[in-house]
Amino acid sequence: MRPGEQVLTAAQMRAAEEALIAHGVSVDALMLRAGRGAAEWIWRVAAGRPVTVLCGPGNNGGDGYVIAETLRARGIEVGVVAPIEPKTDAARNARARWQGRVATSGDRIHGGVLVDCLFGSGLTRPLSPEHALLLAELAAHHAFTVAIDLPSGVATDGGALLGNVQRYDLTLALGAWKPAHFLMPALDRIGETRLVEIGVQQVESAAAVFPRPSFASPARGAHKYTRGLAGVVAGAMPGAAMLAATAAMRGGAGYVRLLSAHSHPAAPAALVVDDSDLSSALGDPRWSALLVGPGLGRDEAARERLGAVLGAGTPTVLDADALHLLDDDLLEGVDPSRLLLTPHEGELSRLCACFGVTAEGKLERARALAAVTGLTVLAKGPDTVLAAADGRRAFFPAAPSWLASAGTGDVLAGLAVSRLATGRAPFAAGGEAVWLHAQAAREAGPDLTADDLVRCLSSAYARFL
């Protein structure tokens, strides 16, 4: 993992800062790096407009004084508002280097760009009503708002909002990404994001942004089985499995079969529909991966089909109805390291209740569920997170919100089984599926349907070659 890909909690960020200090870098030097790096971006977006910097008492405020002085020295008209005096040595030193005046209230202050340096990763409680009002009024009187590290009022580790937090145009993460840059509801407030590097080293067992995948064309001597045979197991409602299967055909696997007792007159010619008895179909030793859940149903017959799939010993994606049926009994004797679960919020809650996970917050729940069960968990949604039993956790760049549409989850599950069939491990398969899915959504454009997504998978795939 490159240092720029790691996602650090507030405590990990403090430890990383201390490690740098132990190597001889002073806090003041770090603050200069952070503030000057942030000022570069602000200088660009300000494009000559006046800038107001709101400074708090901690080192986030300290960054603000550095930003203010850097921009002033470059000829920008800068005003500083500081409702509280600096409380750390580094912030006091930064304030002493600021050559302009400091206002204590925001009265009659208007400008082009507001830079929020009130609180960063040191926020421990909701903003006082006075601070919240000051921030809201300043934001209303500026055309463009920038949050330094995090919008003031956002909880660094879980992405919760400690009070009213307005929407920013840009958030500049300092030193490393934080979980709040990827998790709802904070994700809905931070606007565009950029990372300002300050030389933070790799932190052991840190979460990461799942790296952009890089696919290869099939080997010259490849044939359909060496590329992977993926099976999509249908159930009561055939449409969802069919959608997943058509997506799986475009996700890298060489051969996709739909195991379904229904007739599928609209199936593409290249999709083999196998209506034989499920246990005999599953007896084929060539299966590379299976998907079960979309349209499966939740009755006893569905449970039997799920049991048969789990008993096949093949790498498997479990989605939708399979996630409502899954329990300890079904997992008895099954190697969980082969399984990838793709729950949405409701399914994640159901699984946590079933397996005794009491953690709070999406990341922590996914992590705990994976740790307790040994399964790989892809908790999908506007803030998708991926967690493996060995503790790996990954976040993803924000995907288009147009994905909030029926059937897009089936497409994701189809992509995941396809990646799994190519030989990828569950964690890698899940992460690559999320990237493909988001790229296809970008190509499909606004107001997309799940069928549009499938149509765009080929061009999306090409972006990763």
Ligand SMILES: NC(=O)C1=CN([C@@H]2O[C@H](COP(=O)(O)OP(=O)(O)OC[C@H]3O[C@@H](n4cnc5c(N)ncnc54)[C@H](O)[C@@H]3O)[C@@H](O)[C@H]2O)[C@@H](O)CC1
């Ligand atoms: N950790 C690092 O490596 C670096 C951190 N930097 C900056 O330092 C920030 C973290 O600095 P701090 O830990 O000083 O934290 P903050 O600047 O977020 O502020 C913490 C201070 O505010 C108080 N406080 C917390 N919540 C409050 C509330 N609701 N109302 C009033 N006071 C409140 C705390 O008691 C503490 O005094 C980062 O967000 C980043 O901007 C950068 O300067 C560069 C390097």
Ligand SMILES: [K+]
């Ligand atoms: K801030």
